Amino acid sequence: MEPQFCLLCGARLTKIQIESHLHFECSKCDYIHWLNSRPCVDAIIAREGAILFTQRGVEPHKGDWDLPGGFLELGEAPIAGLHREIAEELGARIEILKFIGHYVDGYGDDPYIKTLNCSYLCKLLSPVRFTDDDVVGYDWFPVDNLPPNIAFAHFKKVFEDCYEDIVAAS
Template identity: 40%
Template sequence: MRGVTRAVRDRGHCRRRADIRWRAGPTRAPRVTPRFCLACGARLRRVRAEGRWRRRCPRCGWTYYANPVPAVVAVIVRRGRLLLARRGRPPYAGTWDAPGGFLESGETPEQALRRELREEIGVGVRRARFVGFATDRYGPGGFVVLAAAYRVTPTSTKMRAADDVSEVRWFPLARVPWRAIAFVGLRGLLRKAVRRGTASVPPPDIEGYWQLTPGSSW
């Protein structure tokens, strides 16, 4: 997945380097927090609203919502083996992940899935079936990601690591390195997807899964 590499410096967003809040951890991931109103440029204030702490403009009332960033991942299983991609860039460089990435503006999840698989492992999508959602933080203290997972049949089994992937590998289902998969929410969803083709109800925290019955479509 691609991450945020620089702050947007337009008026009302991040005006100085200090606006990018770095968090310590195994890797560092940027957490971009606006300090100025996108509507009028006034300095935002931290207020308690709707049961959460938010940043709100005292002049015009505009409120910043830290909404999840949409992404897609591919669950590719063939002959009892699961395909995983090794992350070549932070956060969590060197750990395993499912092929996929963030949606570009104007893309549907299906379009993003096809683009990401072509970019990362060099294959197309023959068939794709939606299996569930996973939510995670993109690195320690990073932004929240909402990933839509698809059970994918690729156009070819000849795959190559490209873009931000350093290696692709097939793992027998009995030997998948679950604890080495970067994202906890995705890890749980992958377990459910390869085991029963369904996902379970999320726990009351940021990392979890949404229920989807077998055979459902999106």
């Protein structure tokens, strides 16, 4: 949703371009509302050529298949955030095997929310005990036979970039 009002004084914000990037500035005070991609983490938990997906219980893309993970908290390191998300969503522990890459993506239809996803290849160290938080279920899908309704577009690039690792995972 387009930012409307100044967080400091409540006056209307107006769109501005700074070095070709879109931001918003207050019409009354000096406040600038910077727009940045939001940092997120993804776990590619692989086993025998298959990937563990969670089913989203919330919008956007409610019901679609997601990777375990989520938004980082203020000041949180990506690896700490990934362990926290896996504990919250699945009640499980993981080993992080490898950093795969950074991927920019959208978040639903909102043009003012973009995500910067740090994606890690992982191994499950303990069984999934429950699904909770923003997740209503989970399942394993072979990397060569993924479900059609995958929540976020960058996942396909992630899987390409670590395809050999997924296929070789024990």
